[in-house]
Amino acid sequence: MKPLLASLAVIFLAGAVALAADRPNVIVFLADDAGWGDYSRNGNTQVSTPNIDSLASGGVTLDRFFVCAVCSPTRAEFLTGRYHPRMGVSGTSTGQERMDLSENTIAEAFKADGYATGAFGKWHNGSQWPYHPRARGFDEYFGHTAGHWGEYFDAPLEDSHGHIVRTKGYIVDVCTDRALAFIEKNKRRPFFCYVPFTTPHSPWTVPDEYWQRFKNKPITQRATNPEQEELDHTRCALAMLENQDWNVGRVLAKLKEHKLADNTIVVYFSDNGPNSWRWNGGMKGRKGSTDEGGVRSTCFIRWPAKLPQNRTIKEIAGAIDLLPTLTALTGIRRVGEKPLDGRDISPLLFGKEEPWPERMIFNTWGRRLSVRTQQYRLDNDGKLFDMLADPGQTKDIAAQKTDVAVRLGQAAAAWRNEMFGDQVAPAPSGKGKAKKQWRDNVVDARLIPVGYREFPITMLPARDGEPRGGVKRSSGAPNCSYFVNWTSKDDSMVWSLDVNTTGRYEVTIDYTCPLPDAGSTIELSFSNNRLTGKVQPGWDPPLYTNQDTVPRPPAESQMKEFCTLKLGVIWLEKGTGPLTLRALEIPGKNVMDVRRVTLTLLRDK
Numbered sequence: 001m002k003p004l005l006a007s008l009a010v011i012f013l014a015g016a017v018a019l020a021a022d023r024p025n026v027i028v029f030l031a032d033d034a035g036w037g038d039y040s041r042n043g044n045t046q047v048s049t050p051n052i053d054s055l056a057s058g059g060v061t062l063d064r065f066f067v068c069a070v071c072s073p074t075r076a077e078f079l080t081g082r083y084h085p086r087m088g089v090s091g092t093s094t095g096q097e098r099m100d101l102s103e104n105t106i107a108e109a110f111k112a113d114g115y116a117t118g119a120f121g122k123w124h125n126g127s128q129w130p131y132h133p134r135a136r137g138f139d140e141y142f143g144h145t146a147g148h149w150g151e152y153f154d155a156p157l158e159d160s161h162g163h164i165v166r167t168k169g170y171i172v173d174v175c176t177d178r179a180l181a182f183i184e185k186n187k188r189r190p191f192f193c194y195v196p197f198t199t200p201h202s203p204w205t206v207p208d209e210y211w212q213r214f215k216n217k218p219i220t221q222r223a224t225n226p227e228q229e230e231l232d233h234t235r236c237a238l239a240m241l242e243n244q245d246w247n248v249g250r251v252l253a254k255l256k257e258h259k260l261a262d263n264t265i266v267v268y269f270s271d272n273g274p275n276s277w278r279w280n281g282g283m284k285g286r287k288g289s290t291d292e293g294g295v296r297s298t299c300f301i302r303w304p305a306k307l308p309q310n311r312t313i314k315e316i317a318g319a320i321d322l323l324p325t326l327t328a329l330t331g332i333r334r335v336g337e338k339p340l341d342g343r344d345i346s347p348l349l350f351g352k353e354e355p356w357p358e359r360m361i362f363n364t365w366g367r368r369l370s371v372r373t374q375q376y377r378l379d380n381d382g383k384l385f386d387m388l389a390d391p392g393q394t395k396d397i398a399a400q401k402t403d404v405a406v407r408l409g410q411a412a413a414a415w416r417n418e419m420f421g422d423q424v425a426p427a428p429s430g431k432g433k434a435k436k437q438w439r440d441n442v443v444d445a446r447l448i449p450v451g452y453r454e455f456p457i458t459m460l461p462a463r464d465g466e467p468r469g470g471v472k473r474s475s476g477a478p479n480c481s482y483f484v485n486w487t488s489k490d491d492s493m494v495w496s497l498d499v500n501t502t503g504r505y506e507v508t509i510d511y512t513c514p515l516p517d518a519g520s521t522i523e524l525s526f527s528n529n530r531l532t533g534k535v536q537p538g539w540d541p542p543l544y545t546n547q548d549t550v551p552r553p554p555a556e557s558q559m560k561e562f563c564t565l566k567l568g569v570i571w572l573e574k575g576t577g578p579l580t581l582r583a584l585e586i587p588g589k590n591v592m593d594v595r596r597v598t599l600t601l602l603r604d605k
Helices: 002-022 050-057 071-080 106-112 171-185 208-214 231-257 319-330 346-350 402-420 432-440
Strands: 025-032 060-062 116-122 140-144 156-158 164-166 191-200 264-270 299-302 311-313 361-365 368-372 376-378 384-386 448-450 457-461 466-468 492-499 503-512 521-526 529-534 563-572 575-585 593-601
Touching: 025 071, 025 231, 025 319, 050 231, 050 264, 050 299, 071 106, 071 319, 106 116, 106 191, 106 319, 116 171, 140 171, 140 191, 156 171, 171 191, 171 231, 191 231, 208 231, 231 264, 264 319, 311 346, 319 346, 361 402, 368 402, 376 402, 384 402, 448 457, 521 563, 529 563, 575 593
Parallel strands: 025 191, 025 264, 060 311, 116 140, 116 191, 448 492
Antiparallel strands: 060 299, 140 156, 156 164, 264 299, 361 368, 368 376, 376 384, 457 593, 466 492, 492 575, 503 563, 503 593, 521 529, 521 575
16 A cells, blocks of 8 residues: 555645646736836837846737836735725835735735745835735745835845845845745746836946946937936936846846746836936826826736737726736635725736726825826826827816816715825925925834744834934935934934733844944833943944945935944833833933844743
């Protein structure tokens, strides 16, 4: 009987391997801040993106594909198939980028069905467990969870276990290396690989070999309003795209090397419109706008084994459609029961001759809202545009098409009510408190979870904390900022916590401090427990001067090398409350600059 059982086991294993081999792999590339017009496939004659373009020539182009006006909402909508206001994503930093924990992701669906899952790059939907990508369905992760990162060369990035690793090389190349290693490791089983690039998001930083191609290049295709265009921003963005294209090519070559290309679904899109004024096909708006230019993205889907080549779909679609479509294409069940806003567009991909119902796609950011149908866009001011006859949104036809304007206006009002109810979103422009609230990017009211045995490291970056007294952020954009101007015993910084596990926590602080100012006594407190220590040694490195190809925007911090201070061990009780860092004695002018506090739950002895 034993030889028979062994033979049956071999047959069963061989069948399982064959079954796994038949299941398509999935790779999703997501560009950061690339406009529709940044690709040679879409008519840009100043840039060369042959590898990305090959996804279109070898697959299907979604010609009218809509995302959100900014980064984190698009990522949330792709991951869940649901509109981002449903899940608590209201901003791009200070915790506002987090998806509610009741949401389920596309990675959870693939993981539940036996796929290896990995994400490599910019996450931007929550930093602490269980908002962390490892808790949202990904077996592996490497990258940064913040909205943008201030270091693109030799960047400190986070690994699968929550440790910061100092890398070597350009950030896009480094994260692609990790994706390639993931594919290599899982080449004999189905995998879901998510590669959210960090470019062409600022800072304006690109390897010199790419910059040299564009440094003195005349820019002949100009922005819709050319007087608003910063030509070096355009040059750098296009150089970043050519680097990104090279990295896409590396992944496609890896698939070809292992004969995986035919049975791998590859998706490529961007998370919003261009992050500077540059050529975008004459569309109105850029990143942050809910007009066509702010929310239309390129989207290519290639699956050589099943999908037609060089097919273009004119029907409108969006990031919300990718979860239902990819699960349908692969035959896996989604995880979760919440209703989806997206549609399975696989019938369109295959070119099936069947009726396709009319639909509306809604875009919102701040207080702005627009609604898109196959033919029309109603903007936030109630202006109506025929997008077939007037793709640049130059002529308001609301007075001529009152029935359409009224119908879409009613739909927009109903959608706004469904998403927000009586809540009022902060305004990106305006007067008084609303304007200040938007500018300061106030800390989200949801608490920061701490203390999970399955992921004991919790990083508390400055962007998620609240500066008090004279303390302020190093820049207007919180994402990669650090706390500065800590000069008084009345100053403090606070993180609002939800401690999940009572126990001992090791505390470290990433800091800098001028050498003459070293020696301040600081106190970290939570509830009735306190930990004190000295800020020493002094550590005062210069700001990096080798990072930027073109000067970064004033709102983004110049970065430097931070030192790790081992403060000690604190006892935290399960429960909620503020974690407060303050100074008891300040012998010099400053206490220190603080990039992050890290709490590590220790194992019981």
